[in-house]
Amino acid sequence: MIEGGDRADALLRRARETGRALGARLRGQSAGKEEHARALYDGFVKAGYHALLLPEACGGAGLGYASAGAIYEELSYHAIGLMPALLTTAHCAELLKIAGAGRSFGYLERIARGGIFGFCLTEREAGSDITGIRCTASATEKGYLINGEKSVVINSSIADFFIVIATTGFQKGRAGLGAFLVDTTLPGVERFGPECGFGFEESVIGSVRFSDVSIPGDSLLGEEGNAYFQVMESLDKGRPLVAACCVGAARRLMDIVTAHARQREQFGKPLIAFQGISFRLADLATRLKAARLLYADALSLIDSGREFTMEASMAKLFASETLRDFAEFALEALGHRAFEDGSEVRNIFNDAQLLISIDGSSNVQRMVIASQL
Numbered sequence: 020m021i022e023g024g025d026r027a028d029a030l031l032r033r034a035r036e037t038g039r040a041l042g043a044r045l046r047g048q049s050a051g052k053e054e055h056a057r058a059l060y061d062g063f064v065k066a067g068y069h070a071l072l073l074p075e076a077c078g079g080a081g082l083g084y085a086s087a088g089a090i091y092e093e094l095s096y097h098a099i100g101l102m103p104a105l106l107t108t109a110h111c112a113e114l115l116k117i118a119g120a121g122r123s124f125g126y127l128e129r130i131a132r133g134g135i136f137g138f139c140l141t142e143r144e145a146g147s148d149i150t151g152i153r154c155t156a157s158a159t160e161k162g163y164l165i166n167g168e169k170s171v172v173i174n175s176s177i178a179d180f181f182i183v184i185a186t187t188g189f190q191k192g193r194a195g196l197g198a199f200l201v202d203t204t205l206p207g208v209e210r211f212g213p214e215c216g217f218g219f220e221e222s223v224i225g226s227v228r229f230s231d232v233s234i235p236g237d238s239l240l241g242e243e244g245n246a247y248f249q250v251m252e253s254l255d256k257g258r259p260l261v262a263a264c265c266v267g268a269a270r271r272l273m274d275i276v277t278a279h280a281r282q283r284e285q286f287g288k289p290l291i292a293f294q295g296i297s298f299r300l301a302d303l304a305t306r307l308k309a310a311r312l313l314y315a316d317a318l319s320l321i322d323s324g325r326e327f328t329m330e331a332s333m334a335k336l337f338a339s340e341t342l343r344d345f346a347e348f349a350l351e352a353l354g355h356r357a358f359e360d361g362s363e364v365r366n367i368f369n370d371a372q373l374l375i376s377i378d379g380s381s382n383v384q385r386m387v388i389a390s391q392l
């Protein structure tokens with residue numbers, strides 16, 4: 020039994036089947052992209068996978084990180100393309116929990132009821148280095164006015180709320196950043212996209228412009244100047260979960276490639292009989308196992324309240340690069356079949372490239388690890 024009791028066990032047992040069923044719905048889609056993405060998210064909500072880490076008092080499943088990671092891995096086996104929506108809402112929930120502001124509870128309840136959140140951090144000029152953020156939150160008598168533009172926002176056009184990282188202008192760089200809750204229906208919020216033309220075809224990713232968006236004073240999560248540390252902590256906690264998703268998708272590739280290598284014969288033998296293929300699979304199987312141990316270790320450190328920053332980055336770095344390398348090998352091993360329309364391997368290959376960037380690129384993970392040595 021995994022940590023988290025019977026509820027966690029039941030969710031884990033159903034996870035792969037839920038991912039498979041939702042993944043299969045992609046192929047029969049007729050609705051528009053937003054409508055479809057929302058319906059898929061609602062599928063997760065109905066099955067109970069959208070609020071694994073939320074406290075039971077807010078309507079969540081109340082699971083620990085280790086349990087949630089094992090479930091994310093299973094969901095990702097068939098549905099890696101659907102995971103960004105879940106990961107983003109989980110990330111925003113974490114920010115709300117970290118900020119611990121009085122209003123957070125109500126927003127956590129909204130998430131538990133199926134509300135979708137988007138995280139607005141990245142800008143054209145501010146990617147890996149978020150101290151370059153130009154989006155502003157100017158204090159007014161009633162609260163704040165938000166102005167600026169954000170890029171590559173997962174859930175952009177289906178989110179009910181955004182968490183926007185903006186500079187309050189009192190201090191420069193990281194000390195000037197604040198995190199603000201913004202209702203996406205407010206006047207002045209414009210959403211563009213979906214814009215991502217490569218990978219995560221089932222997710223909506225776009226940009227958002229904020230023009231004099233007026234928000235109440237209690238929309239500030241925590242205190243002005245705290246956002247940098249809130250964001251870093253929430254990203255740290257999210258990284259092993261992204262790693263778990265990578266492991267789930269890599270296990271799917273392992274099953275697809277080994278089945279193919281056993282069945283496909285060339286030169287009078289199945290492909291798996293050639294060491295050029297079987298040794299690559301042996302290396303990848305070893306890396307896959309190591310990736311799983313790394314993410315499980317980082318998540319259990321979080322659960323036990325110990326320091327986990329370095330382990331979280333190691334897990335993300337290793338698992339996402341293992342998935343990317345596996346996906347490249349899978350394209351090679353399947354030959355021309357991998358390039359056919361609707362090829363699962365091709366989709367995972369595209370998603371794998373994007374998973375490298377999410378929650379900090381590989382080099383950012385290396386910077387974090389190096390800083391902890």
Ligand SMILES: Cc1cc2nc3c(=O)[nH]c(=O)nc-3n(C[C@H](O)[C@H](O)[C@H](O)COP(=O)(O)OP(=O)(O)OC[C@H]3O[C@@H](n4cnc5c(N)ncnc54)[C@H](O)[C@@H]3O)c2cc1C
Nearest residue numbers: 138139140141146147171172173373376378379380382383
């Ligand atoms: C699919 C997808 C979804 C995303 N979703 C969201 C979202 O929902 N919300 C959001 O706010 N953002 C989102 N992002 C943005 C993501 O967080 C950024 O892409 C990431 O932070 C990197 O920023 P950048 O793309 O501007 O690259 P850059 O920061 O310009 O980096 C480009 C390259 O340079 C390298 N690099 C940068 N600095 C250094 C250094 N000091 N040393 C060595 N190498 C370095 C990086 O590793 C990278 O390989 C998403 C991105 C993708 C691809």
